[in-house]
Amino acid sequence: MASTAINRSALACLSLQHISSTFGSAAYDFASFLFLIQVFPDTLIPASLAGLCSTACGLILSGYIGSLVDRIKRLPFVRTVICAQKVFQALSYSLFLILLGPFKIFVANAFHGDGSISRVVATWCILLSIITSSALLGLSATGMTVAIERDWITEIAQGDSTVLTRLNTYMRRIDLLSKLTAPLLVSLVTSTGGYPLATVLLLAMSAVTLVTEYWWIQVVYNHFPVLDRETAHFSHDQEELRLLEEDNDVRDSTVQDTESSTGTGGIWKKLEMEKQSWLEFIRLPIFFSSTSMALIHLTTLSYAARGWDDTIIASMRGLCLVTGLIGTAVMPILERRVGLERAGAWSIWYEVACLAPVAVSFFFGTGKYGEHGPVWNSIVLFGGIALSRIGLWSFDLCQLKELQLALDKHPRRNQLTARQISLQNLFDLLKYVLTLSASTPARFKWTALVSWLAIVVGAVSYAVYLRSVRGHLFHFCGTKEL
Numbered sequence: 001m002a003s004t005a006i007n008r009s010a011l012a013c014l015s016l017q018h019i020s021s022t023f024g025s026a027a028y029d030f031a032s033f034l035f036l037i038q039v040f041p042d043t044l045i046p047a048s049l050a051g052l053c054s055t056a057c058g059l060i061l062s063g064y065i066g067s068l069v070d071r072i073k074r075l076p077f078v079r080t081v082i083c084a085q086k087v088f089q090a091l092s093y094s095l096f097l098i099l100l101g102p103f104k105i106f107v108a109n110a111f112h113g114d115g116s117i118s119r120v121v122a123t124w125c126i127l128l129s130i131i132t133s134s135a136l137l138g139l140s141a142t143g144m145t146v147a148i149e150r151d152w153i154t155e156i157a158q159g160d161s162t163v164l165t166r167l168n169t170y171m172r173r174i175d176l177l178s179k180l181t182a183p184l185l186v187s188l189v190t191s192t193g194g195y196p197l198a199t200v201l202l203l204a205m206s207a208v209t210l211v212t213e214y215w216w217i218q219v220v221y222n223h224f225p226v227l228d229r230e231t232a233h234f235s236h237d238q239e240e241l242r243l244l245e246e247d248n249d250v251r252d253s254t255v256q257d258t259e260s261s262t263g264t265g266g267i268w269k270k271l272e273m274e275k276q277s278w279l280e281f282i283r284l285p286i287f288f289s290s291t292s293m294a295l296i297h298l299t300t301l302s303y304a305a306r307g308w309d310d311t312i313i314a315s316m317r318g319l320c321l322v323t324g325l326i327g328t329a330v331m332p333i334l335e336r337r338v339g340l341e342r343a344g345a346w347s348i349w350y351e352v353a354c355l356a357p358v359a360v361s362f363f364f365g366t367g368k369y370g371e372h373g374p375v376w377n378s379i380v381l382f383g384g385i386a387l388s389r390i391g392l393w394s395f396d397l398c399q400l401k402e403l404q405l406a407l408d409k410h411p412r413r414n415q416l417t418a419r420q421i422s423l424q425n426l427f428d429l430l431k432y433v434l435t436l437s438a439s440t441p442a443r444f445k446w447t448a449l450v451s452w453l454a455i456v457v458g459a460v461s462y463a464v465y466l467r468s469v470r471g472h473l474f475h476f477c478g479t480k481e482l
Contacts, residue, residue, distance in 0.1 A: 006156070006163065010223030011170075017216040018148065018174050020209045021085070025141050026182035028089055031202055032096075032134060034186065038195055039099045039107055050131045052432060054138035058425035063277060065143045066418025069151055070411075074228075075221045078152075079214060081143040086210035088140065092133040093203040095126050100195050142421055150417045154404045155226050164404065165335060168397055169328050176328070176393070180321045184314075277412075281419040286406040288465035292348060293399045294423035295458030296392065298431050299451040301358055301385065316382060320389045327393030334394065340405075341466050344398035348459045351391030352452075358384035359452035362445035399462075427454075 036047040069077060099107055107123050149171050157164035189198040221227050281287055327347075334343035361380045403420060407413035434447055 006167075007223045010220050013216040013219040013223075014148075015170060015174065017213050017220065018171060019178065020213050020216070021082070021144055021148075022175055022178040023182050024085070024089065024206065024209055025137070026178045027186055027202060027205075028092070028134075028137060030183040031186045031198065032092060032130070034190065035096045035100065035195065035199070036130075039096075039104065046127055046131075048432075050134045052429075053131050053135045055425050055428045055432070057135040058138050058142060059422050059429060061139055062142050062418040062422040062425065063274065063415055065139055066146050066415040066421075067412065069143065069146050069414035069418075074147070074152065075217070078144070078147050078217055081140050081147065082213050082217065083210065085137060085140040085144070086206045086213075088133040088137045089206040090203055092130050092137075093199050093206065095130050095133075096199050097196065097203070099126060100199060142418065145421065146414050146418050149400075150404060151414050152220075152224075152227060154408060156224050158226060159408075164401060165332050165397070168400055168404075169332065172328050172393060172397055172400075173325060176321055176324045180317060277415060278419065281416050284406065284416070285465055285468040286403055288461045288468070289344070289399055289402050289406075290420040290423055292458035292462035292465070293396070293420065294427045295454045295461065296351075296395075297424045297427040298434070298454040299355075300431060300435055300447045301355055301451045316386070319382075319386050323386045323389040324393045327390040328397060330390060331394040331397040335398070340398060340401060341469055344395055344402065345459075345462060345466055347391045347395035347398055348455075348462055349391075351388045351395060352455055352459050354384050354388035354391060355452050355455060356384075358388070359448045362448040366445075402465075 032050060033047050036050065037044070040046050103123065103126070106119055149168075153167045153171065154164065157167060186198060186202070189201060193201075281290075331343060331347070334346060337343075338346065357380045361377050361384070364377070366377060403417060407416055410416060434450060
């Protein structure tokens with residue numbers, strides 16, 4: 001099959017839009033945490049609340065966001081999300097300017113209830129507004145992920161496996177680079193110009209990128225007519241959604257008649273539809289692949305847990321970026337050599353193998369918190385985590401492509417795709433619980449063990465998926481491929 005030609009200017013605009021979007025999101029995630037720590041230096045509660053609320057909203061509402069991607073035309077939806085992202089970012093940065101400026105002298109005390117009632121109320125109103133904006137930004141990021149990285153990319157590839165892999169690889173490399181460079185840039189600006197200047201620059205960046213992203217996405221849309229075409233799956237989706245809603249209306253008419261006065265009928269109907277959507281996702285073979293990806297989010301294995309200084313941690317992040325990029329280069333090679341599903345299996349078990357000695361290093365050869373222990377322990381810790389990133393990002397690309405292909409013709413593919421994001425948010429929440437339950441350095445080894453076991457369970461879950469789609473787990477020479 002001849003490879004689908006991709007217009008270079010359109011691909012450039014798609015890349016620029018994704019760079020701008022992911023860089024802006026990564027900068028906000030890091031800056032908002034940093035600013036909250038600066039404003040409330042004696043407590044982590046505000047920063048923890050922001051992260052917890054964003055993750056909880058993602059868990060509950062990601063499926064709904066995916067259903068919007070299914071139902072709303074592509075360009076209007078993405079442009080609406082872009083506008084929402086920039087508006088909420090600008091609102092949060094403006095509120096941070098107030099907290100870092102005129103309110104800074106009393107806001108920390110007001111958070112604990114000290115000072116006049118008006119100051120306490122004003123502080124909490126601003127803080128809750130920032131937390132709400134952060135949660136809505138998380139949902140906006142989910143919308144962009146599902147719409148661009150799942151829906152648009154799949155349509156642009158037009159069934160060409162090679163093009164789909166190439167586009168996914170480009171997107172993931174941009175994600176990796178943004179996650180490293182955005183925090184570095186924010187740190188550089190705050191250390192040289194101060195927090196208020198950094199906030200102003202980030203606010204200006206949100207305003208400028210609103211215009212550029214709005215234009216870039218239009219260029220991409222214009223260059224790929226397939227995005228505008230009422231494709232068979234999209235039309236089928238509309239019809240099936242309409243029939244599903246009509247069927248629910250008939251089945252629930254009696255309930256709505258009897259409960260219309262309380263308004264509970266509509267709520268129960270939505271909950272029932274949510275339940276059915278989850279059950280449908282769980283019944284699909286791809287569910288076990290999605291679960292394996294979600295379980296990886298439970299990990300707390302990190303060199304930061306051992307008390308290393310910022311320079312070492314920054315260097316390790318750079319090294320992990322390099323090995324992550326290697327992983328994105330390894331995946332296409334593995335796919336060509338052994339096939340997509342087996343490439344995923346090799347990648348996740350490679351990650352398990354690399355992190356096994358890392359988990360062990362938390363039990364043996366460790367000193368007190370802040371003490372680095374013997375050299376061999378540090379080599380095992382750093383080397384294992386860095387090498388595991390090759391398997392992590394190779395597996396990430398394999399699993400993403402499996403999800404895209406498995407749901408390509410499904411009438412509600414984006415809603416079901418978003419279920420995986422909900423699963424990832426669920427395990428992110430469980431990670432918070434894990435770290436809170438074992439927050440002292442003496443207990444870090446147990447969180448490390450649980451994290452490694454979660455990845456092992458993820459690998460086993462992927463083996464279940466592999467068995468369901470291939471008919472066997474192990475490939476032998478002379479065995480007919482299923």
